[in-house]
Amino acid sequence: MTASVLFDTSGPRARARARVGNIVSALAVLAGLCWVAYVLYTKGQFAPSLWQNAVSAEAWQFYYLPGLQNTLRSALFATVGAVVFGIVFGVGRLSQIRAVRWFSGVIVEFFRAVPVLLMMIFFYMFFSAQAQWIADRPFAAVVVALVLYNGSVIAELVRAGVGNLPKGQGEAGLSIGLTPGQTLRSVQLPQALVAMLPAMVSQLVVVLKDSALGQIILYPELLRSAQILSSKEQNPLQALVVVAIVFIVINWLLTVLAHRLARLLSSRTAGATIEGTGIGNPAAVAGGPIGGGPGPGSGIGGG
């Protein structure tokens, strides 16, 4: 796709040159990897026992799987909460009432700008001091922080999804006698939610990755369990590689799913489907980070 912009279809000479370049750069990449392997070898990192202890049945049974379960549990709760939060405040930003719009805007912009880790540490210390009735305080802190941040991103997605719809959708709703609120609920939102579904799946990748921050407040998620394992077996490199591979496989599958969904659903909405970038706010692709997006209610048109 990009190749067609920059490069012409190559002739025999260019193909021959590309073949040489291909071999040379493949060797360069291989040499780099070999160098890393050599350094690791001289440091004794390929000792079989280190790797065996990192992938043994006991490691999975007592460390990785319970950790993965906690990671997935926090991600699941956070996702459900973030979707609810996002729809409530996303619709709030499109409200007809100025005060509601303003309040939702402040909440969303605030929680998008504050680092998730600061929120996690704060809620952990806050719950420990003020809400000791919560049995699993690290879990609660991880979930609350993830809900506030990702919910704000989803709220922006809702707004961008409505803003990306053709103006005629809102106008058609108004012209058949629906109120602006009814138009939003029964015409624009359903299409906007379909358009943003791929981006929400991509946001799941962000939730999963950020849930690993829980190790800093000692939530026993996957990364933390790998650290505990590695302090027992003295194999942090091996344990962290195993955990990274688990994360990469799950997140890669989710990315592929988001890509498929974007194609599949593009016929089901009048707007374009949005895919996330896996970092920051995907809505900015359509709208712009702060205040650059479609103004509140602009999708509803002149009315």
Next chain:
Amino acid sequence: MDDLLAGFAELFAQYDVLAAFWVNIQLTFWAAILSLVLGTVLALMRISPIASLQWAGTAYVTIFRNTPLTIILTFTYLVVFAQLGIALSDDLNATFFWYAVIGLAVYHAAFVCEAIRSGVNTVPVGQAEAARAIGLSFLPAASMVILPQAFRGAIAPLGNTLIALLKNSTVAVAASVANETSSLMRTMIEFRPDLMVAIFLLFAIGYVILVIPIGLTTTWLSTKLAVKR
């Protein structure tokens, strides 16, 4: 109210909040430069016509985009420093700082690469065809027609990556950088638990103040420089 002010006066006398933010800004600055260089190289690899470079670039992006930043930064401390014993300097704090910069850069380079690539993707094929039609060969077409438009299209996603990088610089605590904002906030809350909410708001608003100008500037730049189509 007076209690709150007195408490804050005491906290400010005891702890240097601005110095902590300065650490995060420095982490962000160096990691931004490093990730911009690395990300541009990766983007060039991915859009080059050479299959093995494309493959290597894609592999890099897939691996580091899907790995939690916390793992990468924990890796720099626990594995590269502690297990392999590779120190960057005699000063421990400097070693941790630069490992955090490298970890942040390695992670965000994947997103810089994708931002630049998405910029290239905003250029319609017709532009390349027009460049060829007026007789420009590859290098002039790339440098005068396609890349200038591509960079303009990449400003908004690059700005988002920079904002994410600034916020993610707090994760440097996982690489044992002890004097940045998240650890200072924790220390201050431990010192004055009664002012917990105020301390959190202080740090949170600090980030809002840092993030919003970046967002406004990149939005302004990307609309000002946008190619009208």
